[in-house]
Amino acid sequence: MKKLLILFLLGSSLSYGQRNFTIQETVFGARQFAPQNLTLTQWIPKERAFTQLDASYQKLQIRDAASNWEAKDILTSKELAEALRTSLNDTSEVKLSYFPTDYQWADKNSFYFTYNSATQHYFLRYDVSNRSVKIQAKTPLSATNAELSADRRKVTYLVGNNIMINDGSSTIAVTQDSVDGIVNGSDYTHRQEFGINKGMWWSPDNEKLLYYRKDETMVSKYPLIQWADRVASVKDIRYPMAGMKSEEVTLLVYDSKTKNHITLQTGEPKEQYLTLCTWDPSGKYIYVALLNREQNHLKLNKYQASNGELVKTLFEEQSNSWVEPLHALQFLPNKNDQFLYQTDKDGFNQLYLYDTEGKLIRSLGHADVIVESLGDFSADGKKISYTGITNSGLDRQLFQVELNSGKTVQLTHESGMHQASTSADGNYVLDQYSSQTVPNRINVSNTKNNQTTVILEASNPFDGKIKLPKIEAVSLISADGQTPLNGRIIYPPDFDATKKYPVMVYLYGGSHAQLVQNKWLYGAGYFDLYMAQQGYIVFTMDNRGSDARGRDFTRVTHRQLGKAEMADQLKGIDFLKTKSFVDQTRLGIFGWSFGGFMTTSFMVHHPEVFRTAVAGGPVIDWKFYEVMYGERYMDMPQENPEGYKSTSLLDKASQLKGNLLIIHGAQDPVVVQQHSMEFIEACIKAGKQVDYFLYPTHEHNVMGKDRVHMYEKIAQYFDLHLKR
Structure with a gap:
């Protein structure tokens, strides 16, 4: 295995009083230790100003260029509640426990928001100048899928499986x-x-x-x-x-x-x-x-x-292989006969400008940048911004493209994950940025003179509280010998290279998911950090077939899900085995959904690799999976019988070795429980022992406080079988 890069990213300072995460913090710690941030920032139309909510969610505040972006209060939730009470003609007390988090500026003088009374869901508009609220539409609380007309005078919604329209x-x-x-x-x-x-x-x-x-x-x-x-x-x-x-x-x-x-x-x-x-x-x-x-x-x-x-x-x-439309057409604001279409047909999801007769006017693609999401058109309608994926999938940057020429400008530059947007006049960029070493930074940049004002620089939220494990970025080469893959290693806080450690490999591996990104903690979850603190080496890698790397990176999986993915993950295992501190006899693997499929696949296809595994909500046989997703990647069973046979795990249960715990939600409507039940039955017939745990009231994911129970069970299972 040729190792291309190992970059030290994060390390813990072992100051007095630091501790490990609790098992509860594997679920709720992300909120508790979130880096300082600005809440719900939003540019005001036609203004060089944006708004935010204060830290208590009680005030709407404004920052503008004229005041050097200092925050000033506009409106409190109490004041908004008083205006709302007048509008609803409600003699009872209207309470807003916090400022509406769905507020959206309509123009520079008013914003939209919603409110639920005891019986109705209201769509409202607040006028800043006269401090009044106007009701625009309403639905019963039982309504779902509400959609407002463009003038917001009508609302359509569902009651059961039928459509209703209310016009006020x-x-x-x-x-x-x-x-x-x-x-x-x-x-x-x-x-x-x-x-x-x-x-x-x-x-x-x-x-x-x-x-x-x-x-x-x-x-x-x-x-x-x-x-x-x-x-x-x-x-x-x-x-x-x-x-x-x-x-x-x-x-x-x-x-x-x-x-x-x-x-x-x-x-x-x-x-x-x-x-x-x-x-x-x-x-x-x-x-x-x-x-x-x-x-x-x-x-x-x-x-x-x-x-x-x-x-x-x-x-x-x-x-x-497959065509996968994912983004609605976007008509140009000043040309009713031209629209933007997104496709990865040329290798990367990019923008194409068409007219309404179907003529391609021009490709607006830039290098190998993948368009992840569209931003706003410029005020004159001649440009559009978008968030693009760069740096082999690790980074997100803001770009702006001229529609008439295709000329593209990159508006953010530091390597990392940028959530950025431009003011209406295009003169300012509001940029929220994080990377493997930067918890969070927010600044406003002037696009004309490149001057930048730093609004917020978040400190490390773990300092003095938590023993943060060391995280290293790893770049490997896939099983085809030529494709770079991104990974990470998390070390125990008191790591000693002369010792040998058990390993937990955490993976997903399927489409439309990416576990390794150049953001705070390098994309690691709190359970990953917890397990490292318990004395495990935790390893994760995004194999071919996962997201954010372009068409060819994904299409290698067609008609044979799991094959190329496992081949790549084995390269990661080979890499781990070169490390003297890795105990090759104590390797474990954990994954959920597609990751559960990968985990179980490893235990029957490569039973010599892992001693212990936990598979959550696993796909066992793709013939049990639904049409839309399953047939995209595997075609129909009638068309691809060999592919379905080779990827099915039911006839391979006899090859199982080691310790396998399967977890499933009894109400799972995505990977139905039949998958795991059929595999359990196959293991019984093959004389293979397997552990099984069911969460009776949960669907595809185990949520809330029950998720704490789940993580505790997984940690105990690894400790039971991998710790000496």
């Missing part, structure tokens, strides 16, 4: 379906894959509503046993397993004036994915990405909003 004076039922399995307007369409985060979209003129109608009556019901009742009951969910019948989704437009519904003619086959739903600024057209069930062929279609007819296919995108 009356409520209209848009749908009235009563059939189990017909779901309208839900963001849980296609299981929220393909960038879907909403199920309803208002037209720009505030008169029409585009919405999903999901028919899942043909999808198999999956039982989740509910244990709270005297006699346990069954809650059924619709769960389409790989290769089985999937949901059928259509898109409809409801006209609030005529009360008519029309259906977009998205055509056959019915089992396809509809996403990137976008109204054009005129309201005449709707753009939808159609992705086939095989997820390797996308069409961006343009539809007539008035009758649902297909106008044309603007362009198509195909791949020999």
